[in-house]
Amino acid sequence: MIRVVLADDQPLVRTGLRMILSAADDIEVVGEAADGGEAITTCSELSPDVVLMDVRMPNVDGIDATRAITATDSPPKILVLTTFDLDDVVYEALRAGASGFLLKDAPEERLITAIRVVADGGSLFAPSVTRALIAEFAQRSRRASPVSVDRLTERETEVLVQIARGLSNAEIAEALFVTENTVKTHVARILMKLGIRDRVQAVVLAYECGLVTPAQPG
DSSP states (O other), X not given: OEEEEEEOSOHHHHHHHHHHHTTOTTEEEEEEESSHHHHHHHHHHHOOSEEEEESSOXXXXXXXXXXXXXXXXXXXXXXXXXXXXXXXXXXHHHHHTOOEEEETTOOHHHHHHHHHHHHTTOOSSOHHHHHHHXXXXXXXXXXXXXXXXXXXXXXXXXXXXHHHTTOOHHHHHHHXXXXXXXXXXXXXXXXXXXXXXXXXXHHHHHHHTTSSOTTSOO
């Protein structure tokens, strides 16, 4: 069972989300929060698997709450809810540790699928969407990354570049003439060495440290 916390300052939105998720046999809403501060406390008390996190909330916003929650031991996955497709705050939420984002008007099936994907350790985005989103924000806000990629081997760096270009494990395997299992091993080592949680964070880091740029072909 995937245990979910809903964090949104609008009671009607939380009620609607709860109703949608009640249709899924493998998802259980275990708590709600009306702002980021409550989300932090609720996650600490209930240890959910996934948090549906609204970005704009009073007192403590979704970005600060995401940063605080993902900094804890064994944190839940954060799925950011936003009204706009390419909102500046989405990028900040990804940098804070979110595993993906979803539009509030997304179809019910997509919401349920997104929760399952994120809970399973994946990112919400299809590769092409990841590339487009991160490239857009990299153009808007280039900044020095606090993490160095120097600790990666040459092959791991190649794999990170391909991840940042939006390729799946199968596509990376084909491009580098290795097996998909080998790629999975490289990805796991990259995440461990760089101290990041998932592929989305790897993409953000690759752009921020200049390993790839939006001008490069995908």
